[in-house]
Each structure stands twice: as structure tokens, then as C-alpha cells.
Amino acid sequence: MGIDLAPFLLISVLLILIPGPDTAIVTKHALLAGRRGGVFAAVGVSAGLAIWTVAAAVGVAAVLRASAVAFLVLKIVGAIYLVWMGIQLLRARTAAEPPAAEGAVSGRRVARKAVRQGLLSDLSNPKIAVFFTSFLPQFVHGDSHGFASLLVLGAIFCVLTLFWLVFYGNLIGHGSTVLRRPAVRRALDRFTGVVLVAFGIRLAFEHR
Numbered sequence: 001m002g003i004d005l006a007p008f009l010l011i012s013v014l015l016i017l018i019p020g021p022d023t024a025i026v027t028k029h030a031l032l033a034g035r036r037g038g039v040f041a042a043v044g045v046s047a048g049l050a051i052w053t054v055a056a057a058v059g060v061a062a063v064l065r066a067s068a069v070a071f072l073v074l075k076i077v078g079a080i081y082l083v084w085m086g087i088q089l090l091r092a093r094t095a096a097e098p099p100a101a102e103g104a105v106s107g108r109r110v111a112r113k114a115v116r117q118g119l120l121s122d123l124s125n126p127k128i129a130v131f132f133t134s135f136l137p138q139f140v141h142g143d144s145h146g147f148a149s150l151l152v153l154g155a156i157f158c159v160l161t162l163f164w165l166v167f168y169g170n171l172i173g174h175g176s177t178v179l180r181r182p183a184v185r186r187a188l189d190r191f192t193g194v195v196l197v198a199f200g201i202r203l204a205f206e207h208r
Contacts, residue, residue: 038169
């Protein structure tokens with residue numbers, strides 16, 4: 001299997017460390033629910049990346065890259081979704097901590113919501129489809145431009161992303177006792193909301 005692994009790993013790590021919508025989603029859930037929320041949001045994001053990886057490997061994402069209409073529709077949907085989440089944060093009121101007896105139910109609800117929003121954030125971003133179909137083939141050569149090589153590279157990228165976002169979510173969630181104080185939470189909610197709205201607007205006007 002002809003794969004240029006070393007340069008792929010180097011560039012992938014650099015790209016993953018750059019803050020983007022995925023980081024904002026993990027930040028939001030880590031602030032709302034501590035480390036648990038951040039970790040499950042990271043799992044959702046990575047699941048979305050895994051789906052795009054398989055799509056790119058089988059050539060489905062290439063169709064999206066070739067179709068201007070399909071790309072535009074998905075781009076607008078993704079932009080609206082990010083802006084909507086940002087507005088929800090900007091409008092949110094800081095809620096009190098849930099009673100201890102509600103912890104188990106609340107925990108399951110938090111996990112489902114975090115995974116769902118992380119997943120939808122990735123699936124509604126057509127730039128990821130273009131990224132995988134353009135980026136991954138650069139690191140395979142010879143007769144290795146097949147399903148297996150692209151799938152391996154995509155899987156590595158997903159795992160690296162998961163490790164980083166889980167670490168980041170734990171880091172933010174570890175300070176959640178301080179960060180979830182009403183005044184601090186309001187400021188961070190507003191900041192994260194503005195970031196999500198900004199990413200949504202940028203996505204809406206971004207060219208392929």
C-alpha cells in the first residue's frame with residue numbers, strides 16, 4: 001500500500017489543531033455539561049468525519065465536489081445550522097445546575113444532544129467532503145488510489161481528530177466549575193455564539 005504517511009501525519013496534525021466549527025461545538029458542550037459533554041461532542045464530530053471518509057473512499061463525495069448545485073444546497077444548510085446554534089447560545093439564559101437526582105437522565109440527554117450536534121455539524125459542512133476528496137489522494141501513489149488506501153488515511157485523520165477534541169473537551173470541562181459560574185457562563189456563551197454565527201456566515205459565502 002503506497003502511502004506517504006509521515007507528511008500526511010504532519011499536515012493532518014497541523015490542520016486539526018486549527019480552531020474551527022468543530023472546536024466551537026466541543027467548547028459549547030464542555031461548558032454546558034463539563035467533560036462528559038465535550039467528550040460526546042468530540043465523538044459526534046469524529047463520527048461525521050468517518051462518514052465523509054467512507055463517502056470519499058467510495059467516490060460519493062466526489063459527486064458532491066463536481067455538482068455545484070449539490071454543494072450550494074449543503075453549504076447553505078450547514079451555514080443555517082451553525083448560525084442557528086450560535087443564535088441559540090446568544091439568546092440563552094444561564095440555567096441553574098440540575099438537582100442530583102436528575103443526574104442520570106440529564107447525563108443521557110446531554111450525551112445524545114452532544115453527539116447529535118457534533119455529527120450534524122460535520123455532515124452539514126460540504127467543505128469536509130471537498131477536503132477529503134482533494135486532500136487524501138495527495139498522499140497515495142502508484143497503484144494505491146483505491147478504496148483501502150483512502151479509507152486508511154481517512155481513518156487515521158478521524159482518530160487524530162477524536163484524540164485532540166477529547167483532550168480539548170476534557171481540558172475545558174476540567175475547569176467547568178469556574179467556567180459555569182453565571183457571569184462567566186454568560187460571557188462564554190455569548191463568545192461561542194458569536195464564533196458559531198461567524199463560521200456560519202463564512203461558510204455561506206465561501207467558494208469551493
